[in-house]
Amino acid sequence: MNKIIESIKNLSIGFNSQKGKKISILRNVSTNIKKGETVGIVGESGSGKSTLALAMMGYIKQGLFPLKGECLFKSEDLLKMSSRQLEKIRGRKIAMIPQNAGQALTPNLKIGYQIDEALRLHTDLNKTERDKKISELLNKVRLPSPETMAFRYPHELSGGQQQRVAVAMALAGKPDLLLLDEPTTGLDVTTQAHVLELLRFIAKDTGTSMIYVSHDLGAIAQVSDRIVVMYAGEIVLEGPARKILKEPIHPYTYGLLKSIPKLSLAGLPASMPGSQPQPGSISEGCSFYDRCNLATDHCKKNSPDLEYIKELDTNVRCFNHKELINQNNNLQTSITKKSNNSEAIEVLKLKDVSISYAKQKFFDQLLNKISDQNPTVKDINIDIKKGETIALVGESGSGKSTILKSIAGLLKTKDGQIKFENDRILSSDLKMRNPNDLRAIQLIFQNPDESLNPNHTVEQILSQPLKLYFNLSGEELKKNIIDLLKKVRLGEFYMSRYPRQLSGGEKQRVAVARAFAAKPDIILCDEVTSALDVSVQAAVLNLLQQLKEDLGTTYVFVSHDLAVVRAISDRVAVLYQGRLCEIGPSQNVYKFPSHPYTEVLLGAVLEPDPDIKPKLVAEDIVEEKPPEKGCSFQGRCPRKIGDICNTEVPPWQIGENGNAIRCHINIDELANSQQ
Amino acid sequence: MLLLILKRIGLGLITLFIVSLITFVGVEVLPGDACTTYLEREAYGAALDACIKRLGLDVPAYERYLDWASNVARGDFGYSLSGEMPINEVLGPRVKNSLVLASVSILIGIPLAIVLGIITALWRDKLPDIMISTITIFSMTIPEFISATLLILIVAIWLGWLPGIVIIPSDATFYELLSNIILPVVAISMIMTAHMARMVRSSVIQVMASDYVQMAILKGVPYWKMVFRHVLPNALLPAINVVALTIAWLLGGVVVTEVVFNYPGLGRLVIESISNRDLPVVQALAIILASIYVGINLIADLMTLMLNPRLKSLQIRK
Incomplete structure (x- = not known):
């Protein structure tokens, strides 16, 4: 289980500035991916996480080039390989699931062809076997009617379906390592939760290692065994997912977790001052110095190295991480809003x-x-x-x-x-x-x-x-x-x-x-x-x-x-297909009883906490048009009670907290069943 | 889909109708009429009256328009003034000559443009791109009357390889024409190819930078396979409309080139009939050129619809 399949050693990637200076956007990155493990790489835009992920496939974007270091896949350096050799590895050993499948599927080729292409390149199956395999793959990613799906063009599918096709395509070559570059960003919350669930299932089912790149700690928390936090092209924190999320001992990760709004908390999240430094602007000292509230003069002059903390099994790049070990209990704070003294006009x-x-x-x-x-x-x-x-x-x-x-x-x-x-x-x-x-x-x-x-x-x-x-x-x-x-x-x-x-x-x-x-x-x-x-x-x-x-x-x-x-x-109105479902003061809408749609939405929210799993109660079908009569949510409602939902527009019911719900189910019954 | 085609054809016919009205009105409001230009200094008295009567200019303008339009609809453009012969006979050989010139230029120019565009895009900023791009930009910027004249000077006069101007009757056979049109074709192709190659280049570069090409690379698709399956079909789609406009421009008579080489095509006929005040011929030419433009653009639009799966299913869904 603990065999390392890809190992990044002291990797730096950069570009030549207009003045001819070498500017690195990835600095001295080293990490190992073990077999069967899911590693989450998290960071904000510009942190170098996508560059790192692409380098793991031996792909460097145009304009960039490796400055030093190596990407060893099964002890062979991908960065030194010819494109002929890389073609044998990409799609077969390491496969990619892109961020925006809508744009990553070639528009003039049918879904079936694009999966078939991967099969032809990376397997020895004949035509009939491949056709069978395509249906199998489409079935595996839980796409409806896999036989007809193969004859569709990418634009004829919804965003969630396109993402599933991309997953199927990546699985076609039976890769040892799957790279996922923000695979759920841009999808609706319920779709996102479903795709993540699928990915988790595939990881378990096939034993594939996965590298999950995202800015969304919520999504990372759901899938990762280990998390790598990137900042300004460096790894600043690396360790087991639970430790990173519950006891972040780097001030950046700490601040990042605090700045995420959470469902369970009213009030505004604390913000971090400043922004990430531009590549090339840091000459000496810690790259997080400007935004850090623990920074001392020592940090300004010296850049910290990654330090291994044995108790937490974590690598951290900070001189003062010890100060954070005791601070962690107040990770769940938020700034309370002044209640609005609205004169009700x-x-x-x-x-x-x-x-x-x-x-x-x-x-x-x-x-x-x-x-x-x-x-x-x-x-x-x-x-x-x-x-x-x-x-x-x-x-x-x-x-x-x-x-x-x-x-x-x-x-x-x-x-x-x-x-x-x-x-x-x-x-x-x-x-x-x-x-x-x-x-x-x-x-x-x-x-x-x-x-x-x-x-x-x-x-x-x-x-x-x-x-x-x-x-x-x-x-x-x-x-x-x-x-x-x-x-x-x-x-x-x-x-x-x-x-x-x-x-x-x-x-x-x-x-x-x-x-x-x-x-x-x-x-x-x-x-x-x-x-x-x-x-x-x-x-x-x-x-x-x-x-x-x-x-x-x-x-x-x-x-x-x-x-x-x-x-x-202060107040929230929940809409589905252009019709109001629920409206009320925000603290009550987020409490039960809720409209079944609100319940579905709340269940699908991803929290940056490995212990809170999303609840998937409704299918993530995409409806093109609101239904002609009846309740707007009839098509997907997990609590549908019968014909009345299809024929009559539900009445407004006011709960005791003052939130109004538009549903045929009696509000007290709803409250009981949602407890 | 069928409805869409019918709709577009209808729109095309309306365009033609408007063009015919504009040319007719334009001719009407010009001072003087066919008889005064035809008779010149003798345009007075009995001769003028006789001419007016003979050409039917004494009936009201709208009647003459209806009469003319219905004849045109039946394919009869009437008589030319200067030669006193049916316009169809005047036009026939000219149309054929223009077609020959255009189709040879198209057959050479368009494939060349596409190949050059692809090469420059795939070797972007490398030696082949720098060389080809310099040449294309150069031949794009030189006006055709200069490049044509230079060609005549170098190839025909200094080297003496080819005839400098086309001295053949307008009803020459295809083979007689062929040897004479090499220089005009080169002159036309230079500009046309340059424009289209630039277009193809930027289109291919754009597609090469797209997410789906990166995806194809990361899927392990070999380079040339990726170029032919994933890049070119998407990159050449927008080129169809440019190709159509170029074809229409070629068929409509490349006036300057035809004049420089003395080539008896439609373009020179336009100049000739305008300077001769041969108004019926001008009218006929306006209608023909307009229908070429409308027709070719219609074909191009339909081809784009047919080849682009995205647009096709959009139409079906509606």
């Missing part, structure tokens, strides 16, 4: 809102109406109070972003009204809204890379709303911009920077500042933290909360991440 009301993406028929276009019996979003009734944070939660296709766009006026509603301040109806057409209403509702987008104009400096970006809404100019404009930057904790010198010169977190801060520049009453946040690293996410969440407490802004917060929603929101 309703600032925004959605009344019977329906939205349809159906194409208008010719006559409807003339009459300017939409006739669609089964709109994407239907019957949304939400009253939003001043100063509260209301979250819309659901998987992709739940209509949460659609509702947000309608509030912003970017998407016309089919039916219903959006009322703003004292029951004034807001037109669903952006052009018909008056400038003050436009100012009052601002939007922050998911990806700051796309929402900030790359050709504008931060000053130009922030001056636009100020000029547009308040006609500011000259000194006053500049003063306001500096104030805004101060609010989002960025210094004055950021004014002349371009978005590309900022880190992900800084960019999102600028986007937040731009929204606040309009002095809005309501800010619509569309997955604002999902493109950010965990430690940065915590900082942005804290910033949003601080700004809200200071300025009394109302947030409508859209997210697929239940833990993040738990951390920031």
Whole structure:
């Protein structure tokens, strides 16, 4: 069992900078992969974890090259092999499961062909045997109707199905080592939990070693025997999964674990200051020095080596790790939010809102109406109070972003009204809204890379709303911009920077500042933290909360991440297929009784704790369209009681905690069965 | 799918109708008419009246348009003024000549462009790419009247290998044409190939950087197999539309090249009939060129639909 199958020795990988200097993005990495073991490699973006994983297959991305060290697979150095030799190993001995299977499957080739290709290259089976094997593999990864699946093109499958095909393809060559590069990132929570479950099963079933690369400690915790934590191209902590997650003795890992929002905890996670250093910027000392609260002068001058701690069977790269051994009991802390003293004034009301993406028929276009019996979003009734944070939660296709766009006026509603301040109806057409209403509702987008104009400096970006809404100019404009930057904790010198010169977190801060520049009453946040690293996410969440407490802004917060929603929101609305399932104060929505869909979602959340396993209660089928009648969740509901679910829209029931659930099952019965 | 084809054909016909209207109106609003240009200084009195009557210019414009349009629909473009012969007879040999020139250029140019594009992409920033790219950019930037003139100077005058201009009647046979068209073909191919090779190059480079190519490498697919199965089908799809536009451009008459080489194709006919004020021929040419563009683009779109599984099933799903 303890045979080492791949061994990385002092590996450094780097690139030549424009000045001709060698800059390493992977520094002196050494680790061993044993047979049958699953190793999790965790780190934030830029930590070098993907580079390391690809090097384990002897693949170095274009522009990079190995500086020193070796990747020994069964005592042969992959980095010295010819491409002919590598072709014999890749797919046969070491196989890869890519991050985004949707993009990693060749679009013009059928699923069956792509699996067959791997079989032809790596096995001696003949045509009929291969066909049988393809069905077998598709069956093994639990894809429905494997016989017809082989004749489909990649784009005809859902994200979860594509990921399963990638797994099947990797298994085709019966590899000894499986490399998984963020295999569940980008999938819905329930799908993610199912794919992870499948991977765990395969590891056990085939005895394959796995290397699981991810930024998500929750996913890593579920599959790994051993965890390697990377920071700025170095291994900073390495040891058994349980020890790393429960007793992290490196300050970075410690901070990372604290910055993850958890389902069991209300309140905001603690954030880590600063961001990861750029490759090449560290000349001496510990790479974590700038962000470390244990750092001493010694750390500034000397870089620590990996030190083996016998009691914990752990390697750690820190001079002061002993100080953390006793601190660990307060790993479960969080910053409590100031409860919002909302004066219960309703600032925004959605009344019977329906939205349809159906194409208008010719006559409807003339009459300017939409006739669609089964709109994407239907019957949304939400009253939003001043100063509260209301979250819309659901998987992709739940209509949460659609509702947000309608509030912003970017998407016309089919039916219903959006009322703003004292029951004034807001037109669903952006052009018909008056400038003050436009100012009052601002939007922050998911990806700051796309929402900030790359050709504008931060000053130009922030001056636009100020000029547009308040006609500011000259000194006053500049003063306001500096104030805004101060609010989002960025210094004055950021004014002349371009978005590309900022880190992900800084960019999102600028986007937040731009929204606040309009002095809005309501800010619509569309997955604002999902493109950010965990430690940065915590900082942005804290910033949003601080700004809200200071300025009394109302947030409508859209997210697929239940833990993040738990951390920031006062009230939660759960959506499935564009219909409301449950709505209530957040501490109650996360308690039972819950709508069966909320139950499924909560069960699938991955916590960074090897002792909390996800509960998989519903199938992860993807529904293309909401059902025409009855309950929206009828297709997947594990608690479906019968025909009534298919024919009648369930009634609203109010629980004793004040959360409203839309289900045919009596709320008390629901409470009993969910205990 | 069938519905889509019919829809596109319908749209194409509407485009042609609009083109015919515009050319007709354009000709109408020009000062003077066919008779004044034809008769020139004698355009007065009885001669003018007779001419107007003979050409039927005394009936209202819309009637003449309907009359002309219905004839065109039946394939009859009427009579040319300068030669007083049926336009179909004027056009016939010209269309054939342009077709010959275009198809030879296409047969040589397009495969060459694709091969060069692939080579430059696969050996990106290496010697073959640097050499080929320099040449293609060079031949792209030189205007065709200069490159054509230089070709004549070097090959025809200094070396004396080939005739400098095409001195054959417009109804010459295919074989007579062939020896004469080498220089025009080279001149055309230089620009056309350069443009398309650049296009193919960037398209292949883009696909080579995609996740699915990296995946294919990590799956252990041998290099050339990967290039042919995973890269080229995806990289050449967007090239189809560019190829179509190039073909349409070639068939529509490469005016400058034809004039420089004195080649009797459609392009030169355009120039000739415009300078002769031969308005019926101009009208006929406008319609023909427009239908070539519409037709070829239609074929290209359908091919893209057919070859791209993504678009195909999108159509089926609707």
